[in-house]
Amino acid sequence: MTATPAQPYSPSVPRAHRPRRRPRTPGPLRDALTLMGLPLLAALALPAAFAGGGTRRWFGGRAEGQRAEAQAAKDAAAAAFYELDTAQRDLRISIETITAVDDSPAARRAVADFDALGRRIDEASHQYISAVDAHDLDRDDLEASAASRARTELTAAKEELGRVKQELDRFTDGLGPLLGKAETQLARLAPAVERARQALLAASNALDAVRATGLKADDLAARLAALSPELTKLNQGAGQHGVPQTLERAERVTRGAEAVRVEAERLPERAAEIDHRLVSLRTRAQALTTRSEQVEPILSELRRRFTVACWQDLQRVPGIAAENVRQAETKLAEAQSARDEQRWADATALQSTVRALLNTTDEAVSAAGDRLHRLNAVQKDPQQEIDRTRFAIRDAQRLAMAGRNTPDPRHARPLDDAVSRLERAIATLDGRHPDYWHFLTETEAVRRAVSRVVSLIRDERGAAGH
Template sequence: MASTFIRKLFTGDSGDDPAAVAAYNAMTTAFLQSDQLITEIEGGVAAARAVDPTGQVTQQWVPLRERYSAATATYLQLQRPVPDAPYQPAPVYQECTRTLERVCDDMTRFRHRFSDALGRARAAQQLATEAAQKARIDANTAVAALDRTENLPYLQYPSVVAAVDVLAERVRTLDTVTGNADRREAAAAVTDATAAIHTALAAAPGRGAEAQNAVRSIATRISAVATRAEHIGPARSALLREFSAACSNDLVDNDRLAAAESTAADHELQAARGEITAGRPESALAHCTAAREHLRTADAAVDAVTDRLRTLREVRDNPAQVADKVRFRLRDAQQLAMQRDLVADWGSVLDAQVERIDRACAALDGVHPDYWTYMTDLEAIDRFITGIVDRLRGRG
């Protein structure tokens, strides 16, 4: 009784055709072989497709994969639905077996032909996967650092908030990209963002002292600018006494500009002190940055007047020196044009600068020489000649 059950289980009913049973088993073996092959190959093909969607690997694989799918569909149709189901004639199974074997042979040849490409693609995919995994670990570590008790007071600091926002955005990008190169790039961006969080948290405890020092420094600078601004009036008066009004018309409002910018800097300073009192040192530092910008403008307004007076006096004492420097540069440019055999291209342009220099010098012969226009005209000519020299050297 038991032997009959065993025989029915493994070989079917005693009425089954042994050739059909053997053919069915051979078909099953061929299918299992094809399934194993496609499992080995398809991961590499997917990796290769991610690198080059239209490459040879993808092009060659698509029709082979379709043949495998068709052969598999036939195999599934021929499978016996239950153990006691009757077998079909052996030739039916044999035809499917031959189809599966041909597909296996072609897949084996495909694997051999593209083994290097598939290997490189798998390696690239592995690197991208590892980079993404490491980036996510880094991100989790940064998030855990935010939850530490000692860091809780700094979670509202703008630098920390901004760093957290960047990390969240870059993790979202990592979750959406698919290509190996894009995944590695996105993973690197996540790692950089996590480092920024650690940097912000490490710097946060010192922001209070940094803000206090900045406030003291700016208070000192405001006082220094106010002291220096006292020289604007005398310098402006000297300009008007010694030179024509045209030499300083653009500086008429510099005293008011310096005062307004100093006042704006002081307002920012007071705001910074208020932020420190409120326990927001990074906001205080932002006000300090704005105060420094105002002070730079105020400094420039003061320097413009005193520097103009000094410069005009130097030009007045030796006006020929300014023109001589430009003429010297012009002669060098003319010689360079000759050396590079470019006189036909640039000779007339350079010669025209002689007339420009002469006109600038002639303008000083009036009753009230405009030394500022004289100097700025010569500087413009000098810049023009310098540009020509650069082009001469570039063509040479």
């Protein structure tokens, strides 16, 4: 539609089509005529009458009444046109808001419907403008029939403008959800961008503070520098990059900058932790070196008192322990170098490697001592191991029979097998050189099998209870 006119009527009608104002009688003359007691209109007509004729023919009341009605219809149509034009402008702002944020099928459908509605508005506006152009209500010789036609056509144009306005109002009401979503995103935009900028500033300040203590933070500085192109795009605005994309970018920058800030603020504490762990790992490596030296005497005792099967798998422990400790010390030296160069990630990774090597060594060295301890215990009193295993079997058998006259074969069979396996393990203790390690591993295996049956029974009964 055309631009909104300054006048409150006929917004798109050319100035030539607007009513012409009659010249006003000068103030002094008007006052003089009033004092003479003559009606103003009659007094103005006197000079022309004395001159021998008037310049305008005055018709009867019917023609003037039709002219007034037509003018009223024209003013009403102009008001309807102005109202529709204003509503269309407001709706266009809403559509632009939606399209700036939303590219969903619903949003695209709304744009297409708005275009179609715009064509209806153009048709109604054309009807109104044509009616205005077709009738000059200021003509001196305007006939009553012409004024009546003008009133009819202008009234029809006003009614059509009103119908289109109703369609536009219904369409506007239907845009509520889409417009609300778009306005919500737009309301989030400025705060999100500002949060991103503040997060970048906080990260930069944290890096400066850390460097002031003498610590380097080159990796953090590199990560912060990588966010600079994103900040540039944020500064370019959503008009260039889109609202959803700008919101996502702002959140990504905020997360990245916040992570840099947190790590920078924690860097002094992290450096202290690395120093403490290096000391702790170095002490542990020295202790394991001492302990690994004790493995060989343990193996000697095992060889002297027990069968080959009881200690054969431990033969390589001294060599493994020595090699692991050597590797751990090498990695510790590398970790110390990384710490001195303030390569924090490398120092942390190397510490993890050292810890894994020492854990493996600790387990191997402990296994030798534990083996001797357990073999000594079972050699002295095997009955304790036997009673422990039988108790586990009997407890499982009671559970299997709870609430039943006969056990479930799925439970009874593995429990019967456990009894037989235990008896066979006990039988291996007879003889001049019993294999105590085989006996211990068998009783452990029996208890694990029994534990599986107990878990199965409890799971089944728990499921049945539900």
